[in-house]
Amino acid sequence: MSNHALAERHRLTELLAAAGPDAPTLCAGWTTRDLAAHLVLREHRPDAAAGIRIPALAARTRRVQDGYAARPYEELLRLFRSGPPLYSPFALPGADEAANTVEYFVHAEDVLRAAGDVKPQPLPPGRAEALWRRLPMIARFEAGRRSPVRLVLTHPDGRSLTIGPAGAPTVHLTGDPGELILFTYGRGAHTTLLTDGAPEALEALRHVLPLPAR
Known part of the structure; x- marks a missing residue:
């Protein structure tokens, strides 16, 4: 069975690595470092991720994300590439594919298209x-x-x-x-x-x- 989320995870990691930590993205106000920190937070700190969707909890999410962003960029990319830890909801069977295929596709394009007038890459x-x-x-x-x-x-x-x-x-x-x-x-x-x-x-x-x- 195809694992589209895994393929997009690898594509996104490669784009983040090629861009470096200070490149712009299409996520308003975020550099590639901020985006990498967001991706790691979603998988490694489910207790702090609720603020991504719930405004009342956004301040805590932002603090935790800023803590990740302060880490070495290469560490963030390594954590993201390695996939969700066993305690993450995304580690449940089928959860990564269901929840992250679109998420990672969009964020890969956030990196790619922020770099300039880039034609869409053909998808499999x-x-x-x-x-x-x-x-x-x-x-x-x-x-x-x-x-x-x-x-x-x-x-x-x-x-x-x-x-x-x-x-x-x-x-x-x-x-x-x-x-x-x-x-x-x-x-x-x-x-x-x-x-x-x-x-x-x-x-x-x-x-x-x-x-x-x-």
Whole structure:
């Protein structure tokens, strides 16, 4: 069975190593060192990771992450590459694949695309399909609840997913699964998606979810 999370973990580690500790990322305010510290915290300190999603706990998460960021960069990369420790929830059978395939893909692109105008790297067909299978749940949670317009996300082969408020103006976004995933996580300005919709609808969407440059 393919392990897409493991492949993306190795790709992300290599990109972080090549970039060095002080390179920019698409994560606002984070360097590659900060991103590496975040990745290690998620797996090694589940007791402190809740603040990633819960604002009331964010201060503690930030303190623990800053502690990791103060460690040697090479140590952070070694910890991340070695995978989750046995006490981590991500060490449960199937958990890494289910939870981290998309997470690591997005963060690999955060490093790669922050370096400049980089064309998307072709993904193995199996990995692209894995991203497409995960898109419905992610899109509804990350983009559907925020979008002021109806969104039709379309795969190059014609498959599509519709999310967002019924009856609202519609915007069509077409591209590879990885590009659609990045859009749902707010990285749309750095994608190669094709967009189509009324100018007012596109402008309304752009206020909450970035789109590729006009």
